[in-house]
Amino acid sequence: MHLHHTDPALTDIIPPTAPRPGGRSGPLRIGLGGPVGAGKTATVAALCRRLRDTLSIAVVTNDIYTREDAEALLRQAVLPPERITAVETGACPHTAIRDDISANLEAVEDLQERIGDLDLVLIESGGDNLTATFSKGLIDHQIFLIDVAGGDDIPRKGGPGVTTADLLVINKTDLAPHVGADLSAMERDARAARGSLPVVLTCLKDQHGIEPVADWVCRRLADLTAARS
């Protein structure tokens, strides 16, 4: 575990899962958004490796150029190929996760039909800008990822992704000394911008680097199970 990451147990004070739109049934859907290079695909891959033995998982990628991210996941063999689907976004990745979610909904439903008993669907957005957020019609919770090398002023600049995502991940903490980024300022600014919403710092290169994100995902699943029982 990385020295800098924050124990999610202390900060994770999201209220119990809000009612799902339209009383939706089926697997928990978590969206992962963030700028290009923040580590979205690496996070999805690490989550799959960490959780695939205990949960039935599928992934939808939203690629800017056709199937790039889906193929990266296939190459890494994090899940069997039938559990990974790519959605094409017509040069407009944020439209496909927010304004017109129809292609993503189809992809999720096709996976549900194909696999059957899914627990969790991870929907990865195409690399986009700081204003990209997911529609509640598509996902239950969203994770926004930024990385240390993208500039330590991003948490201060804010934007809907940083301020409103259910979990903010500041990734690549190992790069901080190399790019002159002030990690503590990033974390402080992020917390100031987000109020009670959780922030975790991760270094996916570490052996257990994904743990704080995996913990958070498991808590959301537990919330959903509790809400349904």
Next chain:
Amino acid sequence: MSSVSLLILGDGRFPSGGHAHSGGAEAAIAAGRVHDTATLEDFCRGRLATTGLVAASLAAAAATGYDPLLLDAAADARTPSPALRRVARKLGRQLMRAVRTTWPDPELDRLAAALPAGAHQPIVMGLAARAAGLTPHDAARAAAYDSVSGPVTAAIRLLGLDPFEATAVTARLTGDMENVAGEAAGHAARLPADGVDALPAASAPLLDITAEQHAAWPVRLFAS
């Protein structure tokens, strides 16, 4: 019935998945056939007169209340490219999802149940128009506009065209779209007498060929 319903159905922001499709424009741009507003206008006029007319006729036909399953088979027969048949059904399924919430109607539910993998998009558009209280002629207008607005929007993104000039292309084609819609409504009106043979079978072979090629590109921005 309200004309505003037609605006809603034709709106490029109607959430039915069209934004990820270029209507063949991406392939035409890559081949250099479309490179400015003049060539975009030629492309759109050609598309409108061929597949646009067929789509508008299918939409008008569905809006008359004609059996959508017969129309769907007729659409298959008029779409030689397997890639374009897949796209038409995919977009039809996405449009179905959007319109069932926008204008709930048992006819839509029945078609969705009969063709869970999706009906051809113009047929769903025709039924949507019907559910919204619009006429077959209006359904044809929506389909004709859809056949032009998709490539224009894609060309703005792919070529960096001046969006005002690109929108002027759409505006200059208004008369063509009205003519196509009128012709399509006329074809649909002959359905009771002639069955689906009343519907035109115009095609654009180059669009079919490049759609097949485009579907096999390893890197592309648009799904079709």
